[in-house]
Amino acid sequence: MTEPVLPPAWSSASTPAPAARVEISSLIETLHAAGQRLGELTGGEVDSVTNQDGRTLLLRRSQDQLRHSEAAKQSAILNALPAQVALLDTHGRILSVNEAWRRFSSPHTLHGASDETHLNYLDVCDQAEGEGAADARQAAAGIRAVVRAEVARFSFEYICLMPSGPRWFLMTVTPLNAAVPSGAVVMHLDVTERKQGEESLLRFGSAMDAVADAIYLVDRARMCFVHVNDAACALQGLPRETLLALPPWQALETTRAALEQLYDGVILGDQKAEPVELQQQRPDGGTAWIELRRHAQRSGDRWMIVTLARDVTERRNAADRIAYLNRVYAVLSGINTLIVRVRDRGELFAEACRIAVTQGGLRMAMVAVVDEAGCWMVPTASAGLVGEALADVQQAFSSSQAALSGDTLAARAVRLRAPVVHLRGMAASADLQAVTSAVYERAEIHAMAVFPLFVADTAVGVLVLYAGEAEFFHDEELKLLSELAGDIAFAVDHIDKQERLDYLAYYDVLTGLANRSLFLERLAQAMRGATAGKHRMALYLIDLERFRNVNDSLGRPAGDKLLRQVAEWITVFLRDANLLARVGPNLFAVLLPQVRQEGDVARLLEKTMKAFLEHVFRLGDEELRLAAKVGIAVYPDDAVDADALFRNAEAALKKAKASGDRYLFYTQRMNDSMAGRLTLEKQLRQALERREYVLHYQPKIHIASGQLTGVEALIRWQDPRTGLVPTGRFIPVLEETGLIYEVGRWALQQAIADHLRWRTMGLEAVRIAVNVSALQLRHRGFIGEVQAAIGVDALASAGLELEITESLVMEDIATSIASLLALRAMGITVAIDDFGTGFSSLSYLARLPVDTLKIDRSFVVDMTTGAQGLALVSTIVELAHSLKLKVVAEGVETAQQKSLLKSLACDEMQGYLYSRPVPRETLEANFLQRVLTA
Numbered sequence: 001m002t003e004p005v006l007p008p009a010w011s012s013a014s015t016p017a018p019a020a021r022v023e024i025s026s027l028i029e030t031l032h033a034a035g036q037r038l039g040e041l042t043g044g045e046v047d048s049v050t051n052q053d054g055r056t057l058l059l060r061r062s063q064d065q066l067r068h069s070e071a072a073k074q075s076a077i078l079n080a081l082p083a084q085v086a087l088l089d090t091h092g093r094i095l096s097v098n099e100a101w102r103r104f105s106s107p108h109t110l111h112g113a114s115d116e117t118h119l120n121y122l123d124v125c126d127q128a129e130g131e132g133a134a135d136a137r138q139a140a141a142g143i144r145a146v147v148r149a150e151v152a153r154f155s156f157e158y159i160c161l162m163p164s165g166p167r168w169f170l171m172t173v174t175p176l177n178a179a180v181p182s183g184a185v186v187m188h189l190d191v192t193e194r195k196q197g198e199e200s201l202l203r204f205g206s207a208m209d210a211v212a213d214a215i216y217l218v219d220r221a222r223m224c225f226v227h228v229n230d231a232a233c234a235l236q237g238l239p240r241e242t243l244l245a246l247p248p249w250q251a252l253e254t255t256r257a258a259l260e261q262l263y264d265g266v267i268l269g270d271q272k273a274e275p276v277e278l279q280q281q282r283p284d285g286g287t288a289w290i291e292l293r294r295h296a297q298r299s300g301d302r303w304m305i306v307t308l309a310r311d312v313t314e315r316r317n318a319a320d321r322i323a324y325l326n327r328v329y330a331v332l333s334g335i336n337t338l339i340v341r342v343r344d345r346g347e348l349f350a351e352a353c354r355i356a357v358t359q360g361g362l363r364m365a366m367v368a369v370v371d372e373a374g375c376w377m378v379p380t381a382s383a384g385l386v387g388e389a390l391a392d393v394q395q396a397f398s399s400s401q402a403a404l405s406g407d408t409l410a411a412r413a414v415r416l417r418a419p420v421v422h423l424r425g426m427a428a429s430a431d432l433q434a435v436t437s438a439v440y441e442r443a444e445i446h447a448m449a450v451f452p453l454f455v456a457d458t459a460v461g462v463l464v465l466y467a468g469e470a471e472f473f474h475d476e477e478l479k480l481l482s483e484l485a486g487d488i489a490f491a492v493d494h495i496d497k498q499e500r501l502d503y504l505a506y507y508d509v510l511t512g513l514a515n516r517s518l519f520l521e522r523l524a525q526a527m528r529g530a531t532a533g534k535h536r537m538a539l540y541l542i543d544l545e546r547f548r549n550v551n552d553s554l555g556r557p558a559g560d561k562l563l564r565q566v567a568e569w570i571t572v573f574l575r576d577a578n579l580l581a582r583v584g585p586n587l588f589a590v591l592l593p594q595v596r597q598e599g600d601v602a603r604l605l606e607k608t609m610k611a612f613l614e615h616v617f618r619l620g621d622e623e624l625r626l627a628a629k630v631g632i633a634v635y636p637d638d639a640v641d642a643d644a645l646f647r648n649a650e651a652a653l654k655k656a657k658a659s660g661d662r663y664l665f666y667t668q669r670m671n672d673s674m675a676g677r678l679t680l681e682k683q684l685r686q687a688l689e690r691r692e693y694v695l696h697y698q699p700k701i702h703i704a705s706g707q708l709t710g711v712e713a714l715i716r717w718q719d720p721r722t723g724l725v726p727t728g729r730f731i732p733v734l735e736e737t738g739l740i741y742e743v744g745r746w747a748l749q750q751a752i753a754d755h756l757r758w759r760t761m762g763l764e765a766v767r768i769a770v771n772v773s774a775l776q777l778r779h780r781g782f783i784g785e786v787q788a789a790i791g792v793d794a795l796a797s798a799g800l801e802l803e804i805t806e807s808l809v810m811e812d813i814a815t816s817i818a819s820l821l822a823l824r825a826m827g828i829t830v831a832i833d834d835f836g837t838g839f840s841s842l843s844y845l846a847r848l849p850v851d852t853l854k855i856d857r858s859f860v861v862d863m864t865t866g867a868q869g870l871a872l873v874s875t876i877v878e879l880a881h882s883l884k885l886k887v888v889a890e891g892v893e894t895a896q897q898k899s900l901l902k903s904l905a906c907d908e909m910q911g912y913l914y915s916r917p918v919p920r921e922t923l924e925a926n927f928l929q930r931v932l933t934a
Contacts, residue, residue, distance in 0.1 A: 083189040087176060090147050090183050092122030092140075101188075121186065131161065139171055146173045146184050157191065168195040214309040218248050220263050221302055223256065235290075235309060237283025252307075253280060263305050267296040277312065288313045328480045331360040335484060339491040348491055349381035356465060357384040363445050363468045364393060367453075367488075368402060368410070369461035377402035377410045377462055384466070389443045396439045397464065401450070404459070413450040414459045419482055421449045421473045446470040449478065451485035455493045463488060508582040510560055511567035519581035519589050524642040526593045527635050536595040537635045540605065541649045542570075543657065545627045547586035550619075558619050565617050566626070573608060589646075595634065597736045603681075605630060605663055629656045630663035638666045681737050684730060687717055688742060694718050695750050696917035697768070699927050700888060700910045703902045708927055710801065712769040712910060713751045714917045715743060741775040748800075749789050754920055755799030756792070763928040769801040769831060774808050778815075783822045790826060797827035803854065805833045813844050820849045831888070836876060846883060853880045855906075857891025864896050877904050 078085050078098035087095040122143060128136035135158040142154030155172040170191045176183035208215045208229035214236075217226040225244045233240050236251060249256045275291045291312045297304045335352050342348045349367040356365035364384030368377035379394045379402075401409040413420045423446065440446070447470050451463040463485050467473065473481075503509075506518035514522065523539065530537040544566065551559040563586070570588060571577045579591045590608075595601055609628065617624045631653025639645035648666040656664040687693060697711040717725040734740040751768045758765040776782050790796040802823060809816045809832065820830050831852035836859055855876055862869030873889075880887045889901050892911035901909060915927070 081187075083187045085188075086121065086186045088121055088143065088147070088184045088186060090181060092120050092143060092147075094119045094121055095183065104188075132158070135159075139173075142171075143173050143184055143186065146175055147181060149175070149181055152178075157195070167192040212310075214311075216248065216252075216305075216307040216309070218263070218305040218307065219302060220267065220296075220305055223248060223260065225251075226304065232309065235311065262294070263296075263303075266294045266305060267303050289315075327360045328477050328484075331356050331481075331484065336487060339487060339494075342491065343495065345492060345495050346381065348488070348495060350383070352463070352488055353381050353383035360465075361468075362465055362472075363443065364390070364466040366394070366397070366464045366466075367461060368397065368464065370404070370459060375404050377404065380461075385443060392439045393443055393445070393466070409448075409450045410452075410462050413452040413462055417452060417454065419449050419451045419473075419478050419485075421447065421478070423447050423470055444468055447472055449473045449481065451482060453485055453489040453492065455489050455496070460489065460492060511564055511582050513567050513571075513577065513588075514581040516581065516583040516589075519583060519591075520642050520646060522578060522581075523591060523646065526591055527640075527642060527645070529593065530635055533594070536637070538592040538595055538601045539633045539635070539645055539649045540590040540592070541583070541631045541646075541653045542588045542590060543584075543629045543631075543653055544586040544588075545629060547626075550624070554619060554622065562617060562619060562624070569612070569615060569617075570608075573611065589649075597732075600736070601632060601634065601665075603737065605632070609662060628662075629653060631656055631666070632663060633666045680730065680733055681739075683719070684717070684733060684737070684739055687719070688739065688746065692718050692720065693743060693746060694919065695747060695754065696919055697923045698910050698917040699915050699923070700769075700908050701914050703898065703906055703909055708764070708766060709908055710767045710769060711923065711927075712803070712917075713747060713754075713771075715747050716917075735773065735775075738775060740773045741779065744771075744773050744776050745785060747771075748786065752789055752792065752796045752800060756796060758924070758928060759795065759799075761924070762930055763924060764930075765799055766928070767799050767801050767829065769803050771803045771833065772808075774811075777804060777808060777819060778812075783819060786823065786828070787826060790828070801829040801831055801852070803831045803833040806835050809848065810844070817847060817849065824849050824851075834890075836872070845879075850885065852886045852888055854888045854890055857911075860889050860891050860897055860901075860911075863900055864894070870900065873901075873906075874904050877906050881905070 078096075079100070081098060082100065084098065084101040084104050086097045086101055089095055122140050125136040125140035125143075135156075138156060139158075142151075142156065145151045146154050153172065153174055155170060157168055157170050160167050160169055168191050170189045172187050172189070174185050174187075175181070176185055208227065209231075211229060212231055214232035214234075215227075215229045216232055217228070218224070219226050225246070225248060228240060228243050230240075233243055236243055238246075238251075243251060247256065249259045252259065275293045277289055277291050279287050280290045289312050291310045293308045293310075295306045297306055335355050339348070342351065353365040353367060356362050362384060364382060366379055366382040368379045370376070371378050377397075379397060382390060382394070384390075385393055404411050404414060409420050409422060440448075443466075445466045445468065447467045449465050449467075451465070452459055453461045453463060465473075465481065506515060507513065508515045526537055547559065547562075550562055563582070566588070567580070567582060570580055570590070574580060574590065579593070581589045583589045592601065592604060609630070613625060613627060615625070617626065631649045631651065633639060633645045633649035633652060635645055638648045652664045652666040656662070694716050695713045696716050697713055699708050700710040700712065701707070702709050714727075715731070716727070717730050719725050731740075734743055748770050751770045755765055755768050772782075779785075786802075790800065804816075804820075809820075823830055829851040830849065831854055832848070832850050833854045834856040835853045836856050853876065855873060859869065859873050859876070863873045864870075877887050886907045888908040888910065889897075889906050890910055892898055892901065892909040892913045894913060897911075898909065898913060918926070
């Protein structure tokens with residue numbers, strides 16, 4: 001076999017002595033012979049043998065094969081490398097090279113002139129000439145340093161001029177054996193493409209730095225910056241090295257997941273190419289608007305994301321300024337259009353606020369006017385905020401900003417005759433800051449401006465605008481809005497003047513009441529309302545008697561003062577100035593817009609004239625009492641239009657002044673009717689005082705057994721002049737006049753007294769049902785009166801039942817339930833009268849604390865005329881029983897009705913079939929049995 005070439009370092013080692021060399025040679029021959037003999041003995045079939053000590057020894061043939069195999073492996077590895085590789089001994093001689101070295105070797109490179117072994121590579125480098133001589137000597141120095149173990153590794157890049165053009169190589173030198181100096185491994189790697197890429201990157205970087213926009217190059221796979229330009233560093237306020245070391249998501253103020261999703265969308269084309277604007281923190285602490293554009297570029301097998309960032313703060317601010325101005329111009333246009341058509345101050349303020357909010361994009365607009373004392377601004381109109389937020393802002397303004405003295409916003413605006421701007425958080429008085437900061441924060445208000453409103457050099461109010469942007473009120477906007485405030489003030493002045501003209505045209509200057517022209521308009525409107533409501537209305541003309549004597553004796557000023565006092569008194573008495581007018585020197589007109597009962601007309605007039613006669617008017621030291629004559633006309637009885645009705649009222653007044661009557665109606669029928677009704681009312685009052693009212697009782701019978709179960713007390717009037725008066729004649733008058741309350745209270749007390757009388761007499765003391773009127777139930781003292789009435793005896797409540805109509809209960813269900821609970825707590829039973837006529841809800845019926853339902857007479861009559869009526873009564877009975885209520889049928893007059901009620905399981909009945917209402921004495925004699933006592 002061929003012996004390996006040993007490195008010079010080995011060959012230059014000290015050699016053995018001659019005797020030793022002979023011994024070594026002999027030993028080698030012996031080993032060769034032994035190995036040859038073993039091969040012969042084994043026939044080449046054995047690679048190794050084991051001696052007596054158990055050591056395994058390779059035969060020479062196997063050793064040779066192993067060495068060849070290892071050499072082949074190493075050669076294959078070296079030949080597979082793309083780099084040119086050479087192995088050098090310690091003197092620099094080439095021991096071996098790979099195939100790449102052989103293919104690329106050229107006399108013009110550092111690789112040397114030949115790939116033959118034993119060629120000294122260091123000599124080739126030392127002897128190099130021309131442009132590459134310096135690089136060759138640097139390579140030789142590096143190789144020597146590695147061989148001598150002075151450095152662990154050496155590398156450098158050099159350029160090589162090739163026929164195809166210059167190419168760059170990376171030379172690396174590493175020790176052949178790191179443990180023992182034994183040579184070096186020299187490797188040349190072609191890095192031309194990388195160098196060209198770096199040079200391209202440097203050129204690209206220079207071009208990027210020349211661009212004013214910030215540019216970021218991000219490797220999507222590694223999610224790291226590849227390059228950033230100077231503008232990006234300036235935008236971030238960081239050196240390039242620091243910025244490149246940052247993760248992109250940190251530098252761009254987002255999260256990695258969000259940025260990766262965004263980049264993938266750009267690569268796939270899902271993201272739109274339009275720029276995106278966002279706010280970013282500046283290095284100095286401020287904020288900037290940044291416009292971002294992103295593109296995906298493929299670089300080999302990688303994707304690069306190119307992000308261009310442009311600071312568009314100035315452009316954005318300019319656009320905002322234009323938008324602000326456009327909003328202000330829209331407000332100016334809208335309000336100036338409003339000023340042309342509006343004729344009412346309240347409408348002007350309300351619409352101006354609305355336009356400021358809807359067209360100006362403001363959070364809120366408010367107008368406050370100077371109060372009567374001239375020291376405060378009172379909010380009168382607003383738009384924008386509502387509910388609690390509106391109340392908070394108005395309260396904040398009223399409590400700390402609206403005073404016209406001191407250093408408030410309103411005071412400064414009026415004093416300077418110029419707008420005053422306040423930004424949330426800016427320095428202000430302690431009160432203002434404390435009140436407004438939290439309120440404005442909740443309402444999202446960042447700025448407000450107060451504009452004074454002047455009319456004829458007098459401050460009449462302020463316009464307050466609230467913006468959601470802190471930068472809304474610039475000088476240009478303030479100038480335009482100040483002009484707007486001036487336009488509103490001009491409109492206020494115009495409206496005031498127009499209102500003054502209108503006032504003179506429609507109002508009496510002396511009293512402030514409507515004049516004849518305006519009153520006739522109101523009269524016509526009231527007549528239209530009466531027609532729609534299908535009710536009547538009345539007109540009074542009141543003439544002050546002997547008023548001319550006041551003017552003649554005390555003078556015209558005194559007469560004027562007296563007229564003002566009369567107008568004020570009538571206004572207070574009527575509680576509505578719109579119903580009153582001064583239509584002549586001493587003539588007043590009064591409107592009664594709704595007449596429910598005929599008696600209402602005369603009753604109101606009687607009440608008014610009585611109070612008028614009792615009132616004392618004062619003129620200096622003089623005390624005066626005035627009388628009046630009244631003429632009355634009723635619509636639609638007396639006329640169908642306003643002028644005719646007014647003329648007829650004048651005719652009635654003229655007739656009253658010519659007669660001895662205090663007042664007269666236009667028609668004689670009404671005079672006669674009112675006279676009769678007033679006489680009846682007087683008699684009914686006297687009847688209560690003279691104890692002319694009596695109670696009649698109608699028995700209630702248990703249908704199944706025929707036994708008496710109770711009685712209903714009914715009010716009767718025993719007139720000593722005419723006898724028993726029909727109930728239809730006097731009960732409605734009692735209800736109209738309110739006398740029903742006093743008479744009803746008497747009936748309650750009388751019923752309790754009769755029940756206790758029966759107990760004392762030993763008679764069957766059945767429970768008495770007493771009807772409760774609407775006036776009684778609604779009176780706040782009713783429950784107390786009932787409690788006082790039954791307080792006369794512990795057994796009184798057991799004999800009392802109160803009947804309340806269904807319609808009365810349903811008028812105010814909550815109050816009715818509370819009252820009924822209080823009554824039942826006293827031991828009094830409660831019945832719902834006329835059930836079925838009040839359209840009560842079943843859900844409320846189940847909640848009502850009652851004991852009995854009384855079926856109205858009309859249903860009992862219908863029961864015998866058709867199946868529908870019978871089904872209705874049957875339903876009422878079943879419903880009452882399901883609610884555990886007793887059922888009483890009213891107005892039973894025939895045996896057929898009784899039979900049907902019995903078949904329907906109705907509990908009780910009352911009516912003419914059994915008995916009419918009878919006096920107490922008749923009831924005691926004919927119906928109440930004596931109770932046996934032990």
